[in-house]
Structures are given as C-alpha cells and as structure tokens.
Amino acid sequence: MSEWKQVAALEEIPRLGSRVVKTTTQDIAVFRTAEDKVFALHDHCPHKGGPLSQGIVHGDKVTCPLHGWNIGLCDGQAMAPDVGNTACIEVKLENGLVFLKV
C-alpha cells in the first residue's frame, strides 16, 4: 500500500535543483523548478541509467548529466529525437512541505 510521506521542506531543495530520496527499493529524484513547482522521478535515466537528480534543471525539463538527454519532469518522457521514459512518482506540496506517495 502506498501512502503520502513527508520528505523535506521546500527550502531544503534548491531552486532549479533537486534532492535524492532513498527508499528501500529505489532512489527518487525530487526536483524544484524556478516557479517552485515540485516533481519526482525515478532517479534513473532511460538512456543508460544516469542519475537525473544530478542534471541541470530548466523549464520543466532536466538534462541528464551523463550524455545530455532531456527528460520532461511532468511525464518522465525523453524529448525528441530521443525515445524512452522514466517512472514518475506522485508528489505534492502542502504548507511548504513536500510529500511523496510511496
């Protein structure tokens, strides 16, 4: 059963940056955009598994640090012409606190 879990305060994630949340099964990258929207993806690039949390965030995309694929934060889809996708994790922001559904 998955449930909402508080993982961090918004200000603990840098703007245009991310933090890594470790669960027993996987690493989750939690991103914060310039407009303070938060997104969460499996921290695993569809190309060769690069840690997306370490990429540069711009708009609602992140550029993978290993070979530069661009991955959409909303849907985990690689931008054309690359093809692939990464799982999204449900995330919400309440009173400045970030929650993940895990």
Place this chain on the structure above:
Amino acid sequence: MEKMKLVVIGNGMAGMRTVEELLKIAPDLYDITVFGDEPHPNYNRILLSPVLAGEQTVDDIVLNSRDWYAENNITLHAGKRVNKIDRVKRIVYAEDGATFAEYDRLLLATGSKPFILPVPGKELEGVIGFRDISDVDAMIEASNTHKHAVVIGGGLLGLEAANGLAIRGMDVTVVHLHDWLLERQLDSVAGKMLQKSLEDKGLKFLLGKQTEQLIGDNGRVKAVRFKDGQEVPADLVVMAVGIRPNFALAESAGIHCNRGIVVNDTMQTFDPRIYSVGECVSHRGTSYGLVAPLFEMAKVCATHLANFGIGRYTGSVTSTKLKVTGIDLFSAGDFMGNDKTDEIVLHDAVGGVYKKLVLEGDRLVGACLYGDTADGSWYFQMLKDSKEVHEIRDHLMFGQNHLGDAGHKGQTQAAAMPDNAEVCGCNGVCKGTIVKAIKEKGLFSLDDVRKHTKASASCGSCTGLVEQILASCIGGAYQPADTKNKPMCGCTDLNHGEVRAAIRERKFLDIPTVQRELKWRTPNGCASCRPALNYYLISTWPHEAQDDPQSRFINERAHANIQKDGTYSVVPRMLGGITTPDELRAIADAADKYKVPTVKVTGGQRIDLLGVKKDDLPKIWNDLSQAGMVSGHAYGKSIRTVKTCVGAEHCRFGTQLSMAMGVKLEKMLFGMWAPHKVKLAVSGCPRNCAEAGIKDVGVIGLESGYELYVAGNGGIKTDVAQFFCKVQTDEEVMEYSAAFLQLYREEGYYLERTVHYVERVGLDYVKSKVVEDAANRKALYERLQYALQGYQDPWADRVAETPKRRQFELISI
C-alpha cells in the same frame, strides 16, 4: 482568445520550413492554413534528381507527410492554386472558386518557375521543364515510350536531368549556348573535364548552339532546329535554361515586386502583414536558387511571425555540388577571379583532378574543385569566415588533411567509405546510419545529424567527416555551420560574442537579468547556455556577480567528477606533481576508510580516488583537508594541473628550477575558472620531459631564462603550442602567463580552449595585447589577481554543516 490566422501560399521547401521553425518557437500562436498548387504534401525538391535516376522513390522524399499537417492542426489545401489576394478584406481565394481563407498574417512562398525559351513550338506535347513531380513523371513516361531526348541547358539542373534520362535508357543530347558546361559554377578547364566524364557515361553534347525552333508532328515534338540550320531528333525536350521567381500573384495584388517579391531584412514585403520567403523573393536585389539561403530566410521569418522581432537576414554566400553519382565537383565564391586576385591551380588531367583556389590578398575568395572535393566544405568555411590564410598558404592546396599531423580529425574521403565504416567513435555510429538518417528524415544540417544519430555529438573529432557525408548526400543544400554568427543555443539568436559584450556593457550581474533583457525564448535557458552565462558573469564581474551553482554542470556543483555509475572521483591537488609521505599516507588511509575501489595515477601527475559515493564526499574531503590537501579541480572548466619535470634541483641537464616554478604557477592560479579547462607545464630544459609543447601555457627553461609557449592542446586533436616570447625571471613567467590566461578568460567563448581562442583572434593579436603592451600586460595580471583574491578551497567550504553541504546528503525514508 481567438488565435491569429496565418495563411501560407506555396507548400514547398521554404514555406514549410518557415512553418516548422515557427511551430518550434511559438506553437500556439496561429491557426495555420496552407495552399499548395501541387497535389502532394511538401517534399524535398532537391531529390527529384535521384528519383529521376531511379535511386530513390517519391515516397522517400516526402518531408512533411499529411499526418504531420494533421498533428499540427494545419489545414492543407493540396492541389489548390491561389489566384487572388484581397488585401483590404485580408482574404485569399483559390482558383476553384470555392476555397478561401482569411488571414492576419500571410506568407508568400510561391517558389519559381522554369524559364521556357520563347521559341516556336514551345507548346508542343513533350516539351517540359524540370521542377516538380509531374515533370519527373512525364520524363519517366517518355523514357518508356520514346527514344530521343534533348535537354536544353548545360547547368546543374540540365545535367542532372540528362543523367537521369540516360540512366533510364534514352539517347540524350545536351544543348548549351555557352562554350563549356556549368559556366556559372566552373571555369573552362573543369567544365571540359566534366564534359569528358559525362561523355564516358554516354551523354552527347552540342555546345555553342542556339535553339531556333521546336518542330512537331501531330502535336508532339519531333526535333530541335538550331540557328545554324542543324536539326536533331527529339521526342522529349527538357528546358533547363534557368528559373524565374514566381511573383505574378503578388504583383496582381499590388505588392511591390522587382524581378521578385521585394522584402526587407526581416522578410517582410511592402505590406506589413505579408511576408515572403524562398525563391520568389528579391532580397537586396538578389534571388536565390538553392535551399540553404532559403532555410536561413525561413528561420528569420519565423522569429518575426512569432513576434520576437529578432534576427535579420543579410544575404548568403552559396556553394554548389552536382548530384550525379560518380562525379565530384564543388565550387563556391568567385572562382573565375579578376585582376585583383591570385590563383593557385593543381591540374592532373590523367588522374581527373583539378583544383583552383582564388585568393584576394590574404583571403580565400573562391574555389573550384573537380574530381576530389573532399576539402570543399573546409574551403567554403574559410571563405565564409573570410579567414586570413597567409600562414597556411603554401599547403592550402593540399587540404585540411595536410595541416600538421591532424590528430584523428578524419578528413578522409567520405564518399569512398563503406557503409559499415565507423564515423563517430564516441557513439559508435557508422556511415550507413548517417546516410540513412539524412535521406529518410530529410536532414540538412550538422545539428540535425547530431540530434538524430548522435554522430559528432560528443567529442566532435569526426565533425569534418560528418560534414563531408552531408555534403555528398544533399549537394549544394549543405551549408556548413556559420561559426562566426552561430547562436549560443536554441534559447537565443545571439552569439557568444554578442552576449559577452552585452554583459560587459550593460553590467548584468545575474542570469535571470541577462535572459530577460536579451529576450531569451525559454523561461530559464537550457543546459548549454546556463553554464556559459554563469561563467561570463563571474569572469566579467568578479566579486560582484553571484555564482549560480544550479547553472553549473554537476561536476562543478559537486566538486568531483561524476562516473558512469553515478559515483564520483576525488583528485586532491598536488602542486607541480610533488607529494610527501604524509599526503600519501592520508590518501591511503582515506582509500581504506571509504572503500575506494580504484586508486590511479592520472595523466596530470596526481592521484585519483575513483568510485566514491556522493554522500561520502564531504567526509573524505574532511579527512584529506586534515592532512593539508585541497581540491585539484580535476572536474572543472578551470585550472587543472601544472605538470613539472624534476629540473635543475636533481637532473644533470636541468637549467632552471622547474618544480619550484610549477608550484608557484599552480598556487597563483588556484581557483581560476576559465572558458574551458586550462593546463600548464614547466620543463627544466628543452628535452621537455613535462610535455610543455601541448599545454595551454608551456614553460621551457633555458640557461638564459625561459621560453613561453601558448595554445597547445593534447586532447581530441593534438595541437602543438606556439612560441609566444622569451623571458628572464620567474616573476616574468608568472606575469606573462597570467596576462595571457586573463585575456583568454575575458574574451574566450565558453567551451573554447586556448588553442581555439587563439585560432579565432590570431596569435599576433594576443602578442600585441600581452607581449608588446607592457601596461596592458600589467593590467591583465592585476585583474586576474583581483579575481582570484580570497578564493576558498571548495572542499573545506562544504565540509561544515551548512546549506552548501545539503546536496550531498541523502534523504532516507
């Protein structure tokens, strides 16, 4: 809100390219309607020649399928010719009388029409131009049922038509008014060589002939008669004597035309709501007949349609290739020359190679190559950049391959490579894959090929080869990237130089301001412009502009080098490659404590601890700091290492204390960020054991002082450093090196190493700023010292429990 309406007349290459560019930058601005005279979706007109020659099919050459129009909500009226534009009501009407469309903006992209000689008999059946799919169909049909073809016009189109018809089994005669073929592309020597090769393929030529009349029989053409009375049989006559911009519709609507639809540098016509691109326009008095300039127009026009109001089209230099399989020819610029120019000519009649380069002063202004066109794009690039060539003039003719031992730049003959030959070693891409992508996806530029195949997208050493493959697949449509005016990235049309200048002149201090003031298209840039902007800001306004870690590549944010498995490497600084037993013990202890899988001596004379987990980084740094070690910046666009040899302290040949000199330099430069990484070396004598000859700054000790070398590079392409000057004292070595590096820091473009910077601005210029101008040298030296003042070791800075440390901590749940 209701969207604005954009109507496009002309469903061809320029019009649709503009729509594509527009959709990229402003996908939701317009409701788009396209009218096309031809019953097909947009196809690659250039490839009609291979279709005629049976090398490709019509399906292969479609650029935008009907699905593409539907997916982008574009209404396509294919097979409907527009015959009226009402500029007052802003409505266009099609010939069928039933279809019409209202517009807020109108784009005219009606292309051009083949010029048909005004001779008696021109209306006969079997007399056609070579412009569209219906012409190709008519030619294929004729080749099945008839024998004799005459092509009037020995230009590019005419020869491609003649070649195709001959391959389809017709007996083809090419008639040409001039004394040699392709007189607009080739000089007479190359023209004659071409004629010989085509005759070997079975074509016949009648040169210096003027057509008087086409003779018919039952309504179909039967023969061509010339002014001198001679007649040749002809069941098919293809007129390829030139094209005329198609502007009748615009003119009938009262839009100002002068041998084309007159547009300004923003591609706007005299009616501000109406734009025009493609072969139908007359821009600064010129009309173009090749796609590369049309694509540039399309890009500019799209930015204006999108209301960005940036970018100007200022004209193009074009080059041509003939797309006849087995024949290589290339020409560009002014290849005929005049009384102000010199020529360098190579002519091997037996080997079938002819090359002529035309120079005006120190610059290349024209090139004409026949038989061996491997260096065509290289010459074209120099020509467009109007680069000074005096330094390489004596081997210019022998091509790029011949310039030094060219590392592995791979300037081999692309056309001769087999399909399974690997082109890009980084991404494992073979020639066949690239050719296939170019043909199937309709790619035109190096960037397109990079995006779709990844070839040349990593280290870039195969770029020259990929350019050649492009040129051999798409002929004159290939336009090498304009290295001078290339925009920084897709977020802006400004180039690096313009952005640097704006940051300096308008004193921008942070990235959001730059992006707002310079009208960036994206909300916060992308992974290529943000690191560049961050560097430009901190190097232009040290201690004033704020460094933005989120705009740095992960290595510079984590102060360690990311590995393929997401772990990091740790390289402590060892000034001048010198260490102590205590340091080595501390490294050994740290390696044990953090279970470091690999300990390696690097090529930079220090030790690398590879495979450290990110959350261990602050801990291992803390241990190393206790032993007095600091970051080696092995990860940054920054000072890397100063390699040294043992030198006069121990070596029997040593003339100078190279270790001490190296340590002083490395200390001085600690914390220096740069456009790219910077490496130095100091050798104690000319035997040069520290390899100073391939460093950004190389120092070689002599009895009487030091020799300084600059702009060497030992990486992707080996470039030997160039002699800079001779100095006497250690203090001078520091001052000159620092001044050179500061100039590079202030003027270099992001990701440009010193070798490329010096290549761009010229060594003489750099010498004039650093060696010859003592006051300027001192000022540069002082500016570097000021910028580096108070720099803290980034590792020590992240050991303490501050927000800076947060990124290394995992959140566990």
